[in-house]
Amino acid sequence: MTTTGSETVFLQPRLYAQRPGKLLLLPLLPSKKPLKTLPAEIWSGIFAFAVTGGGRVATSWAFSFLTICKALKDVALPALYSTVTLTSIGNLERFYERLFTADQKWDSIRRIPYSAPGRWVFDLDLSSLAFEGAKQALRLDSLLAQLFPLTPFLRRLSINPSFLMSRRTLDSLAQREGAINLRTLEGFSYFRSPSNIPDEDPFVQLLRRCPNIEELDIVGQGVDPSELELIFETFIIEDEDRPHSHELDSFVPLNLPNLRTLTLLSMHHSPVMLALLHSPLPSLQKLTLTPYDDIPYPISLSTKFITAHGQHLRSLLLSTPKSWPTRLHPSPVDLLQSCPILRHLSLENPLPHLTLSEKHPLQILTIPRPNAEIWPVVDKLSLQLPRLHVLRTSEVRKLKKGLSSRAQEAGVQGEVKEWRRRLMRRRIRVLDADWNEFD
Numbered sequence: 001m002t003t004t005g006s007e008t009v010f011l012q013p014r015l016y017a018q019r020p021g022k023l024l025l026l027p028l029l030p031s032k033k034p035l036k037t038l039p040a041e042i043w044s045g046i047f048a049f050a051v052t053g054g055g056r057v058a059t060s061w062a063f064s065f066l067t068i069c070k071a072l073k074d075v076a077l078p079a080l081y082s083t084v085t086l087t088s089i090g091n092l093e094r095f096y097e098r099l100f101t102a103d104q105k106w107d108s109i110r111r112i113p114y115s116a117p118g119r120w121v122f123d124l125d126l127s128s129l130a131f132e133g134a135k136q137a138l139r140l141d142s143l144l145a146q147l148f149p150l151t152p153f154l155r156r157l158s159i160n161p162s163f164l165m166s167r168r169t170l171d172s173l174a175q176r177e178g179a180i181n182l183r184t185l186e187g188f189s190y191f192r193s194p195s196n197i198p199d200e201d202p203f204v205q206l207l208r209r210c211p212n213i214e215e216l217d218i219v220g221q222g223v224d225p226s227e228l229e230l231i232f233e234t235f236i237i238e239d240e241d242r243p244h245s246h247e248l249d250s251f252v253p254l255n256l257p258n259l260r261t262l263t264l265l266s267m268h269h270s271p272v273m274l275a276l277l278h279s280p281l282p283s284l285q286k287l288t289l290t291p292y293d294d295i296p297y298p299i300s301l302s303t304k305f306i307t308a309h310g311q312h313l314r315s316l317l318l319s320t321p322k323s324w325p326t327r328l329h330p331s332p333v334d335l336l337q338s339c340p341i342l343r344h345l346s347l348e349n350p351l352p353h354l355t356l357s358e359k360h361p362l363q364i365l366t367i368p369r370p371n372a373e374i375w376p377v378v379d380k381l382s383l384q385l386p387r388l389h390v391l392r393t394s395e396v397r398k399l400k401k402g403l404s405s406r407a408q409e410a411g412v413q414g415e416v417k418e419w420r421r422r423l424m425r426r427r428i429r430v431l432d433a434d435w436n437e438f439d
Contacts, residue, residue, distance in 0.1 A: 043072070048079045081120035087128045089136055089143075096143050099150040114177075118150040124157050127187055131162035145169040152178030158186040161219040165189070170202040179209040186217040192270045198251055201271035211255050219321070220267030223292070254279035263288040265321055268300040277305050286315040291331040291348060303332045310339035317346040317366075336360045346394065353377055356384045366392040369412055370419045382426060391423060392431045398438055 086092045099118045106115030113119070131137065145168050148154070157173075159165070165188070173179070190203065198204045207213065254275055260283050267273055267290065287309065292300040306316070316339055318331050331352040332338070335345065346366035351374050362385045367374070370393060382388055396412055420430040420438050430438050 043075045044079055047072075047076050048082070077117065078120040081117040083123040083125070084121055085125040085128070087130075089129070089132075089139060092126070092129070092140070092143055092147075096147050096150075099147065103150055114152050115150075119153055121151045122153060122155045124151065124154060127158045127160050129160050129163070131160060137163050141166050141169050145172040148172045149176040152176065153181050154178065155181055156184040156186075157182070158184070159188060161187045161189045163189060164191055167202045170206055174202070174206040174209045179206075180212055182210040182213055184215040185210075185213065186215065188218050190218045190220045190267065190270060190272065192221070196271055196274070198248070198271045198275035201275070203272040204254070204275045207254050207256065207272070207275070212258055213256060214258050215261040216259060217261075217263040218267065218272065219263075219265045220270060220290075222266040222290075222321075222323070222327070223268050223295070248274075248278060251275070251278065256281060258283055260284060261286045264302075264305075265290050265319065268292040268295055268302060269298075273301050273305065277301055277308055281309050282312065284309055284312060286317075287313055288317040288319055290320050291318045291329050293330045293332045293352075295329070306332065306335065307338045310335075310342075313339045313342055315344040316342055317344075318348040319346065320348055336362065346392075351377060354381055356381070358384075360385055361387050363387050364390040364392065366394050368395045369393050370396075370415050372415070375419070379422075382423075382428065388426075388428055390429050390431060391419070392433070392435065394433050396432055397434060398432045398436050 084095065086095060099115075099121075103115040103118060106112075126140075129140070140163055144165065148169070149172060188203075193201055195201070203218070207216075256276075256279065259281050262276070262281070262284055264273060264276075265288065287306070289302055289305065292302045297304050310316070316335065320326065320328055328349050330350055331348060333352045333355050335352070336342065336354055336356050339345075340360070342360070342362055344364040344366070345362055347368070349368050351367060354377075365378075365381075365385070365388060367378070370378075378391070393416065396416060399413055416430060416432075416438055423430060432438060
């Protein structure tokens with residue numbers, strides 16, 4: 001008798017032997033222990049790493065995992081739906097139909113609070129969705145208004161700023177179950193409402209329902225010089241000690257204790273900016289803002305915003321989105337005094353003549369491009385920045401290898417090399433827009 005595994009094995013002689021008996025067969029090697037089953041959480045982590053580790057190429061074959069076995073399919077489906085990136089309105093429609101159909105079939109008998117795959121969606125990225133006209137934008141707005149209630153655990157939402165979401169869609173995002181789970185809102189285009197009262201603004205109402213928000217990115221419509229006179233007539237200039245008293249009489253400050261990164265581009269004044277100005281932001285460390293220092297307060301809130309929230313800032317980026325024609329506004333000269341622990345400062349043209357009465361711990365300074373006119377400003381400022389070790393040029397990139405020495409010494413490249421030669425004496429490196437060091 002011969003068997004496998006851990007059973008006893010006997011060798012038995014022929015049946016007609018004179019003295020039949022059995023011999024015990026002893027194994028020469030120890031028996032192999034069975035493999036332990038991995039928990040579903042580990043398989044889920046392995047699958048998520050396999051899908052995201054290869055970038056876009058990996059997502060093309062990720063759905064093939066669903067055909068291996070049912071056990072792996074149960075693990076793979078939630079990971080596939082956790083991060084959704086859509087690049088066309090047709091894909092978004094099919095995605096919504098999938099979630100809507102699943103929600104119609106769902107019931108609470110299984111004691112699962114929300115339907116699948118809607119409850120699996122954590123990140124929704126629509127930043128690569130190209131704008132194709134008003135009809136497409138209206139269809140997108142309607143789809144999002146119906147889609148948001150089906151994704152209760154949505155944590156990150158990224159949208160192309162070319163699309164403007166209506167009040168209905170913002171209310172759908174704010175009033176749905178699970179609004180408290182939102183962590184990141186990126187690429188939201190903002191159109192200022194006629195009313196300047198913060199509590200009547202849909203973005204302010206959205207932020208009230210999202211106390212755990214960590215990153216907020218809003219792009220405004222800018223300011224047209226032809227409308228400045230109308231803006232001056234609309235706003236009542238009051239004393240700085242009592243700003244906007246009629247708008248903030250019943251305003252309750254927003255509760256955003258976890259907001260770390262804030263971007264307000266092309267926005268000089270808005271109800272949401274006013275609400276953030278008069279709300280405590282204890283965790284704010286990175287601020288990206290379009291400067292409007294030539295427009296006085298309270299018509300422009302940009303300079304006042306830096307002063308109010310600059311005490312805890314580690315990174316301050318002044319940026320004006322490129323448009324035609326591009327309208328550049330000056331920056332305040334007391335930036336370093338308003339931000340005493342700042343580590344990274346990115347300036348916009350025209351460069352301000354920064355004033356500083358004492359040493360500052362700034363480590364990284366970014367300017368658009370070097371030229372002979374602003375060298376005295378940077379030279380004088382660097383003497384008061386003992387920890388400055390990087391000067392970055394945001395609009396200049398290092399030339400590719402193989403070009404002649406004359407090409408590398410001409411124009412902006414030649415000016416960069418001259419700056420590099422001067423700043424090397426102070427142990428300050430000069431980097432290009434991609435953070436590569438110039439040779």
